[in-house]
Amino acid sequence: MKILEGKVAFVTGAARGQGRCHALTLARAGADIIALDLAESIDTVPFPGATKDELAETVRDIEALGQRALSIQADVRSQTQLDDAVSRAITEFGNIDILIANAGIWGLAPFWEITDSEWDNMIDINLSGVWRSTKAVTPHMIERGSGVIIMTSSINGMEPCMNYAHYVAAKHGVLGLMKNVALELAPHGIRCNAVCPGAVDTVMLNWQGAYDLFAGHEGGTRDDFVRAGHSFHALKDVGMLDPQVVADATLWLVSDQAAVITGVALPIEAGHMLLTGSSDPS
Numbered sequence: 001m002k003i004l005e006g007k008v009a010f011v012t013g014a015a016r017g018q019g020r021c022h023a024l025t026l027a028r029a030g031a032d033i034i035a036l037d038l039a040e041s042i043d044t045v046p047f048p049g050a051t052k053d054e055l056a057e058t059v060r061d062i063e064a065l066g067q068r069a070l071s072i073q074a075d076v077r078s079q080t081q082l083d084d085a086v087s088r089a090i091t092e093f094g095n096i097d098i099l100i101a102n103a104g105i106w107g108l109a110p111f112w113e114i115t116d117s118e119w120d121n122m123i124d125i126n127l128s129g130v131w132r133s134t135k136a137v138t139p140h141m142i143e144r145g146s147g148v149i150i151m152t153s154s155i156n157g158m159e160p161c162m163n164y165a166h167y168v169a170a171k172h173g174v175l176g177l178m179k180n181v182a183l184e185l186a187p188h189g190i191r192c193n194a195v196c197p198g199a200v201d202t203v204m205l206n207w208q209g210a211y212d213l214f215a216g217h218e219g220g221t222r223d224d225f226v227r228a229g230h231s232f233h234a235l236k237d238v239g240m241l242d243p244q245v246v247a248d249a250t251l252w253l254v255s256d257q258a259a260v261i262t263g264v265a266l267p268i269e270a271g272h273m274l275l276t277g278s279s280d281p282s
């Protein structure tokens, strides 16, 4: 029997990247999947958003694994849309056992140049969106007396980085939210944990600004980015992380093998935070 046989998982940001990988990994383990994504670009985000075709591809891939999939185009900035999505999921699949609150955005600017709308969108999606997604599934999980919630934070939930204070603030906030949710839902038999990935090779990091950041100069390339992955992570032969390593750790966290683990922030970063780094005196 597969370890998630008979379970239903609700995954936000499922059209591509880590969200798609979570969806397919949970489906391979026997879960049916609600795949939710905005599937549109956002004007304050400097790289393209996922598309409707990508969301449809996630659903096709889940079905090809023999699991049921429900595709929902919705925005984690809207409580109404998330509540509707949860109602539809319960009507069609009967219940929700797992939430992976993964949808997120990124952007780059010194904190004093971040605009109000860039700041607001970042917090609205990366922090409030996680709260809203959790809020939407919680009454149902309380009623059933069980459930598992995973919130996607980041190593930037634990450490700062130059030029994206809004992202760092949101991801730190996710860890505070995770601990409070874990505390409040523990008496109901519901677990809540966070994953904190290092640098993952997805669209979020594959655009010119990200290449420049990792190269340490303008005109950075994909090759610079790939090379930088090796100095960013401490473990031998580990470069930019494949989304699969995040999904594999998450699969363990949602499974019964982690049945007494709650309120934990799990770094998935090949020893990145062991590195002390240095500052440029120039």
Ligand SMILES: NC(=O)c1ccc[n+]([C@@H]2O[C@H](COP(=O)([O-])OP(=O)(O)OC[C@H]3O[C@@H](n4cnc5c(N)ncnc54)[C@H](O)[C@@H]3O)[C@@H](O)[C@H]2O)c1
Residues within 6 Å of the ligand: 012, 013, 014, 015, 016, 017, 018, 019, 036, 037, 038, 039, 040, 049, 050, 051, 074, 075, 076, 077, 102, 103, 104, 105, 106, 125, 126, 129, 152, 153, 154, 155, 196, 197, 198, 199, 200, 201, 202, 203, 204, 205
């Ligand atoms: N890539 C990294 O290095 C890295 C590292 C640590 C944490 N993370 C986090 O992992 C998560 C997944 O990111 P990824 O690397 O797969 O990037 P990605 O850009 O490939 O995927 C993000 C997904 O979220 C969706 N999304 C964005 N805004 C949304 C909204 N308002 N409503 C619904 N869906 C929305 C996008 O359409 C996209 O499909 C994010 O929370 C990100 O912050 C990424």
